[in-house]
Every structure is written in structure tokens, then in C-alpha cells.
Amino acid sequence: MENGVVAEHGTMLKPELLAPGGDLEKLESALYFGADAVYVGGARFGLRAMAGNFSLPQLQAARKLVRGLGKKLYLTLNAYLAPEEIPALRDHLEELKPLDLDAYIVSDPGVVALIREVDPDRTLHLSTQANTTNAAAAVFWGRNGIRRINLARELSLEQLKAIRSGCDLELETFVHGAMCMAYSGRCLLSAALTGRSANQGACTHPCRWGYALQEETRPGEFFPVEEDGAGAYLLNSRDLCLVEQLPALAAAGIDGLKIEGRMKSRYYAAVVTDVYRTALDSLPEPGGEYRCDPRWREELETVSHRPYGTGFLFPERGEQIHPATSSYIRSHDFIGVLVAGFGRSPLVQVRNRFFPGETLELVAPGMRRTVFSCAAIRTSDGELLSVAQPNAVVAIDLPAAGKPGDLLRRKKGGAS
DSSP states (O other), rough: OSSSSBOSSSSOOOEEEEEEEEEEEHHHHHHHTTTTTEEEEEESSSTTTTTTTBHHHHHHHHHHHHHTTEEEEEEEOOOOOOOOGGGHHHHHHHHHGGOOOOOEEOHHHHHHHHHHHTTTOOOOEEEEGGGGHHHHHHHHHHHHTEEEOOOOOOHHHHHHHHHHHHHHHHHHHEEEOOOOOTTOOOOOHHHHHHHHHHGTTTOGGGGGGOOBBBBBBBBTTSSOOOBBBBBTTTTTOOEEEEEGGGHHHTTTTOEEEOOOOTTHHHHHHHHHHHHHHHHHHTTTTTTOOOOOOOHHHHTTSSSSSSEETTTTTTGGGGGOOOOOOOOOOEEEEEEEEEEEEEESSEEEEEOOOOOOTEEEEEETTTTTEEEOOOOOETTTTTTTTBBBBBOOOOEOOSSOOBBBBBBBETTTTOOO
């Protein structure tokens, strides 16, 4: 059945895994580590103005790469536009049309209407920014040309099921990444405090700042609401992590699972995609038991994140806020990426310096991890080096064969 759990042959239907592509390198890693589709932003009209967004030639290159792998590429056009921006969007849509991208991700009804006028056959996905919280709203959007809806982040599992039963559109939900206190967006904090609008892609993240209360007749006296002297992080949300809940989401009929993180690192895109790809491929047949491998959660601890929670999927847990600090945590540092030389002596593009004798780890798709001691570092011409510096390309020996696209990492605290 369509949008359901069990196919006619009795196997579990796997949702599409949608990963972030903040730039071409991150897109390549997301695909290499198992994404079914990647979403990216252009130079304008998206909600990540500070991400490494794609020019038209870069979009063309990305499209060629994605299509060659039999996967999909979605472009974010999900900003809410002011009147003076509409003519520029019209021109941009004319430029985009020949690229024939798989879908545009949109929020603004005016943008939807303009795309229907300029490029009427283009597939449209509705962003979580549109805050779709019920089946009637989903049906409305379907009648107005939307094929897939990324549902509001504040919905519970039971509410997701209710929406699924009330419409036949493709449904998508976030499963991993940073959460905003305006959970489905439309936040005005940044615009009010700094003049930079989140709804135009320029959020300064004031929800992550430290706050304290002060009574106006007592300047300098702060009420003791802070966890420590740094202040109180009253608006600071946990990061979302639903790797343990994938069977429930598949059973609810969710068609697409989305990873947040276009502004995160290449390492983040690779590792998180790898974990969710492996977990999705481990979904059991109907009646089977799903086992969340502890290694998956351990891997998710290696990337930069705030304490994890399940968002509003289970509202009774009440774990959405993390008031102690807004700092990121991670257990490992990204050291480099293999760029050439299949086999045990590849070339590595260095991201963080490392030294001979250090313990490193090779990270490859399919949750393949190999810990080894870096015996020697050489130039591509074979000259021995005492250190591998960032942005250099060096040669090292591996204990197992590596391929271009594999990553190297080091446990934090291991640098000399």
C-alpha cells in the first residue's frame, strides 16, 4: 500500500533518508555515506544564509552527481519573501528551470503560486516552516500542488499517525539535529534583538544566549535563575535524536526522514548519515524485533551536538529544554578525508593537524571503523614529515584498504 508500512510482498517499506548538503563536499559525503536524497540551498531565498550555498554552476554539478548515483536533489526556497523580492525570485526560477531539480522545498504560499506560474510541473515539498499540524492542512496543501509535507516539529507520534490516516500525500519528519524553540520556525527573536531575520535565513540564534533576570530598580542585581555564573539558558533546546524510534516512524507511515545540519561539518554529515542509513537498513520484517545497536548512539556522540532528546514525539517525557549551557559537545575531532589512492597508502586532505605515532580511526560507510597508529606521515613525493598541517595533502599507511571519501578522526585530547 502507498505511504504505508508493509508492501504487497510483506516487507517493511523504508522511508527515504534525506541528508543536508551545506556545500559540494558535504553533499558528496552525505551521498557516499548512504543518503537517498540531499537538500541544498541556493544563493538566495533559503533559510540558511550563512551556509555554503550553491551557485547555479554548483547546482548543475550537484545535479549531475546525484543523478549519476540514482539519488535525488532538493533545493530550499523556503524563506518568506517581502514584496520587493518577488521579481528577483521570478528571474531566479527561470534560471533554475533548465536544471530540472527533483523538488523545491517551499513555505510561502506566494512562492508556491509563483513557481506554479513559472515552472508548473516542478515537484514541490512543503517545509516544516509552514507549520502543518493536521490532516486538513495537509489536504489543503495537496490541492495547491504540494506533493510532500515536512510536518511541524511539535507533533507527537500519535498525531503523526492521525495525519497519515487523513491524507495520501508524502509525509516527512526530522529525525536528527538542532532544534529551534520556535520548533517549526517563524521565530522573531533574532529580528527583534539584532535586526537579522530568521525568516530570511539570517538567524543569530538568540535562543542559545545566556539570560538572567534583573529588576529595573536594582541594576546589577540578578535573580538566581541561572545554573551557574554564565547565566540561564531558558530557551536552549536539546538536539533531536530519533534513531531508536525509526520502527515507530516507519510504522506510522512516514515517507521521509530528514537530518538537520546544512551548517554543520562534512564529518557531521557523513557520520550521522551513516548511522541512520545503517539503522534504516536494519529495520525488521513485520513482526520482527528492532535492536538499536549501542554503537549507533556512540557514533552520534562523536559529532558536535547538544544533549539529545526526542523532541515532542513523546510529549510526556518533558525533555525538550537543556537549561545548563548552550555549548556543543563531541568526543572526536575530524582529522581529514581520503582524496586519492585506493588501498593502504592513500592521500589525505588534512583538516586538523596530527603527528606520527598518534592513534587515529578510519571512518568508512556501513559503520566500518578501524583504529590504528599513524606510523609515518609523508608528502605525496615520499618526503617524511614531522606533522600534518591543516589544508595539506599527505600520505599515510592504513591497516586496511581505504577509499576516497573515507574520513579520519581522533579521539578528543589525543593531539600532541
